Amino acid sequence: MGHPSVGLGFDAHRFDPTGGRPLWLACLSWDEGTPGLLGDSDGDAAAHALIDAMLSAADLGDIGTLFGLGSQAPGAGMHGAAMLEKTVDCLHGHGRRLLNASLVIVGQRPRIASRRHLAQQAMSQAVGAPVRLTATTTDGMGFTGHNEGIAVMAAALVG
Known part of the structure; x- marks a missing residue:
């Protein structure tokens, strides 16, 4: 296992x-009536941000490096959980593993608090390590504040 890195x-x-x-x-x-997110895969911005964080910590590039870009890319149509599992396999193949992660979801909707525990469980199961979620709004500012989409930031500790 490599030295821990964020x-x-x-x-x-x-x-x-x-x-x-x-x-x-x-x-x-x-x-709950919230429309889906546009993207080549299922649009799961939380999974995608975590993938970038894990790959960055292991110095293995980013989501485009592993899954490609565009509707014909290897990652097109994949669900976030499957993408996370493949990313974990990539880490393991390089002698690394996720130790834990934290994400903040930025948007007006959906309301994360009601399903936070389930979301943390689902993400933790996909990556085999503890994942914690928080959520916030931007008080009406920017595209997330205008309810046009969702942004997610993630930090991952990889050993």
Whole structure:
């Protein structure tokens, strides 16, 4: 195992204006009237930010390095949990492992507090390490404050 190192990740996606996609966030489906997030995969910005944080901590690039970009990329259509599991496999292949992670979800909706525990469990299960979530709004500022999408920041400790 390598020396412990911290990586940071960030991701943001717009809501699907057609409402035709389900919302996947933090490895959970949120069926509460909030539209899904646009993206080549399921749009799970929390999973994507955590992937970038883990890869950064291990000096293995970023989400595009592992999954590619665009609708024909290897990661296209994948769910966030499957992407996280593949990222963990990549870390293990390089003699590294996730020790823990923390994420902050920025947006007006969905309300994270009601399902925080389930989301933490789902993400922790996908990566095999403790994952903690917090959520905040931007008091009406920017695209998240105008309810146009969600942004997520993540920190990961990898050993």
